Amino acid sequence: MLIRVTGDPLDPAEAIASVGSPEAGAIGVFLGVVRNNNQGRAVDHLVYEAYDAMAERVMREIAEEARERFELIGCAVLHRTGRLEIGETSLLIAISSGHRAASFEGGHWLVNEIKKRVPVWKKEVWEDGEEWIEGPESLGKTRAGM
Amino acid sequence: MLIRVTGDPLDPAEAIASVGSPEAGAIGVFLGVVRNNNQGRAVDHLVYEAYDAMAERVMREIAEEARERFELIGCAVLHRTGRLEIGETSLLIAISSGHRAASFEGGHWLVNEIKKRVPVWKKEVWEDGEEWIEGPESLGKTRAGM
Amino acid sequence: MNVTVLLFASLADRAGTRRIEIGYEPGDTVRSVCERVMEAHPALLSFKPALLYALNEEYVRPGDPVPPGATLALIPPVSGG
């Protein structure tokens, strides 16, 4: 299994190759990419920070669990850290399976679990400020709490 | 929209690049790949045949429909024809969207519709014979009918 | 004027050809053209129940009219992806 937290750009071709298998009939790939806006604000860039060693450990746990639940053949999970510009890939997942349903259901489950459990945080940087986004809907909450 | 029926190998990087957009937060990719077995039989290779012009037309219709239904930003659908070896990609889809749910739901819908509606046929070639697979479960049926 | 009939996959194998030119007859429908094809190529008869039809690259129904010069494709159940 290809599991990696890295400051380098993520390459879909590498992830796809890592899950290839003669038994695979379907490969699903998911890229989380940096969007130019969030909750109505223009985003200039993002900064991702991870608790690197633990993030890889949790990503591996989630990947193992996904493999069992969805009978995946191969599973790759990569997360990038550091400064990312609009359009760059922050999260890259590739999974292979005998049939296509698992590649959609397994992929969706994997991304959801990664967003819930992996110790990674993103900071949004706008033209006129910046803020750590903590939790899926935290923009309003953190502000109100501060 | 990148829509193509081709005898050449399909390149995920090209499809991903074609759906990139500053508004996209998620890119979903699906590869249908040639498996070394089907319904218990060892497959040596596949041969795909398409009604090329109509296949591209129907793929474009399905892509347009998916774009509306799932609010996709970009959508690429490529199908390969001719002889394909084990592990090669026969179908390549890439879609971009603001958020991740659409990339899984939209991708799954797209693949299902493509398999239902696009005039493409595959022939399975085994060590000791070959057969056109017509319809999703046709292996048994065609044999019984012949 | 003729109607061009396209065959694919197992139909093409069975008929030994991918393309049949057949004389147009006034009032032709998908069904009537298909019937004349089957008369000329009786080996295709067993495929008929499962066929779909496309006229000039769009799916049509058996009762739809076929104009002279049209291209009619006999579409066995698809298996792409």
Next chain:
Amino acid sequence: MNVTVLLFASLADRAGTRRIEIGYEPGDTVRSVCERVMEAHPALLSFKPALLYALNEEYVRPGDPVPPGATLALIPPVSGG
């Protein structure tokens, strides 16, 4: 012996450090170590309700024991992906 406490994201910004060494006390739990950290860095107090904790890279509960030499991470709500 000490306990190493790791801070991330907004906590690190607020505390002005990513790493705190704090003296181990017999019977220490995640909760008791965390309380001493907050006493030393009161600016972190407002984060406490939302924190999760990891001991030596595994999620643990506030009542779990902290052995001397351990690494305790204070985990604000994650936002990866």
